[in-house]
Amino acid sequence: MRLLSTDQNLARDSYYAATAPRTHHHAPQAGETTADVAIVGGGLAGLSAALELAQAGRSVVVLEARQVGWGASGRNGGQAIHGLACDQTTIEDQLGMEAARQVWGMSLEALTLLRQRLTTHAIDCDWQAGYLGVATKPGKSAELAAWAERMDRLYGARYTLIGPADLRSWIDSPRYHSGLHDPESGHLHPLKYALGLARAAQQAGARLHEDSPVTALQALPGGGHRLQTPQGVVRAGQVLLAGNVYLQGVAPALEARIMPVGTYIVCSEPLDPALVRRLIPSRSAVCDNNFVLDYFRFTADHRMLYGGRVSYSTLTPPRLAESMRQRMVGTLPALSHARITHAWGGFVDITMNRAPDFGRLAPDLYYLQGFSGHGLALTGLAGKLVAEAMTGDAGRFDVFARLRHRPFPGGRLLRTPALVLGMAWYRLRDLLA
Template sequence: MPWLDTDRALTRNSYYAATAARGAAHPPLSGSATCDVAVVGGGLAGLSAALDLKARGFDVALLEAREIGFGASGRNGGQAIHGLACDQDVIEAQLGLDEARRVWAMSIEALDLLRARISDHRIACDWRDGYLGLATSARKGRALAGWADRIEAVYGYPLTRITPAEVPDWIASERFHSGVHDPQSGHLHPLKYTYGLAEAAQRAGVRLHEGTPVLGLQTHRDGAVLRTPQGDLQARQVLLAGNVYLQDIAPGLAPELGPRIMPVGTYIACSEPLGEARATALVPSRSAVCDTDFVLDYFRTTADHRVLYGGRVSYSTMTPADLPESMRQRMLTTFPQLAGVKVDYAWGGFVDITMNRAPDFGRLAAAPQVYYLQGFSGHGLALTGLAGRLVSEAMAGDAGRFDLLGRLKHRPFPGGRALRTPALVLGMAWYRLRDLIG
């Protein structure tokens, strides 16, 4: 399990793990058990689905191979942003404008749902409103302004334009040309939020089992049987929400899903505490920030006044050398005034991406009682919550919204298992070159 091994090593120095209080562990599944719905994966998608399914009256058991929040759910950049990882024109090309508007509206609903869950379950996860999208050149600034104009005109979503003269009011960096601000998006501590969802699900009566990888899935007319190291679970319906790790732990579980996603390594650093005044001076609105490069940088200040900075990716699955210093240097490209600041934490792990960066939701062709959610492509903090709700709707008999997203078509990555990673590395090198050209 090479990706899992790499993740375990990388997350040992995670700011999130160091600052989130984990509750009691959940015992592995032992012996034979039954349920209405078996959820595979203890991240945000699986937990959100389990919580909604339980609210609808289903008996739910959740199986997590490692521990709750192990994957991307517990170590991402913490940014919850409008839209999907792909541009809306990808959705328009496949579904048409009217359905693309529905998809956009669902992405905004996902933000509302995130806030509601934080409030309803009293999850202390450092939520803060606000997102800044910043362009690194005049050409990219014109493209960003054009995109914002169209999103406002076609999708009815207002965004504040930031002119070059106004940029210093929003960020203490000379790297950026112009931008947009969205007050409805925002950021949080993702591991605290994930733990909060798990506690809410357990209080509601969901059975949570950690240390329980699913080694086999046998479907039959009335449901499925999931085989684990110490027992088995019979369910009428199944949700596979393991994302990239599903193929790493049990590649034979749903082999048809693997070719449509690729693992991409993402990396984050967190500075030492700066103090409130200095942190606020960097980003006065304390919003989450992303640039508009294809291989983007993303960063924000934390509740304890650090800078949390992400920006390295690895399409080869190889971890960058000297990760803390590498990430510190990247942070200095945006904030050179932090030259004397230490990096206290540096970590990373894998996310799953699709070819077109659109999410990949559906049912297994040979077993429609088995649903899957994957391909959030680094944009899943809010969308995973909505995805769980759509699955619960579908399992309860109203599949309209789930099937809308399920209509998005996904191609396998070219090159097969042997060549698709080198092909992706070469392709991303071209996009990096374009970013450098400006």
């Protein structure tokens, strides 16, 4: 439980929580409950599945250990971007080119689905279109250009490449060498989005329960499952596990395939709108192509929201706000006098190959995990795919389920130190590129 205790501390100073007050609370599950589907986890993946299943006429119960959108779903960098956390070659090597093209197409569908839900369910979450992928050095610029050329040639994915001579008109920073622009990706306020998705799922008929951790999961002899909570029991014909690193022992078979990685963000005081327009005229979200990357964007109320530090040991970096402010100023020197008002963090679940991990532990027991820090859009599609599978059409879900995932080496005691050493190597590669 140390992980949850640490994460509780990291959640206290979130800009998102300060600007998206919770006006509706969902009572804890109590007594005896039955449902067609029980969903463990009230983040974006679980809420998306609940919405789709309820719209399909299934009775749905969502069991959230804290509050809906409490984890990474409501605390992330807010960037909704094309593709997956892994490179497309990872998918090609495992599934072949035809399936890889299908996966890429679904990653773009995820962005379309997100925008459609904002309109259909009147979710006001500060959506802003536009994404800038940037490179810090000539070597990284060559990698970015080669990636864009390959994606155009093999997938028809066309982005605007921005050379060194033009980049300062897109982002006024001395740190970057070149970039590319995608007008279809973008950014939003993730907690407002999660709360809006919860409202939509409830209006469709899903029953949501907060403060309802699942303490035991048992397969029933006649089919279905029994889920124990502190105050009651849920019996369901099908179960979806969508708690990621917060399942806390409910499904031990899944734990070895994901690792919790801490990621950290700061937010500045409101800035002069003219300065905001000068620094990033398009107001796009920005992310570099380093393995250990920085990402940032301006919020709807003209604040700089900057993320970049990660912890592979689950220990919060010392002097978090000041160290992150220094990274921000190193990237955007014009913000040297900007005061930091919020500093927070949380844990994302990563897989060994950074590909998402979707599948089944039993014919009626599904799971979604391993979004690897790239899930704001993909979680929404994942919920739709698992709902399709649960209602009889598993074709698209099974494309992802075919991906193979290895456990992190080292076992329970040594896998975290091994990951820390491995990431030190990737940091060194970023510096030398």
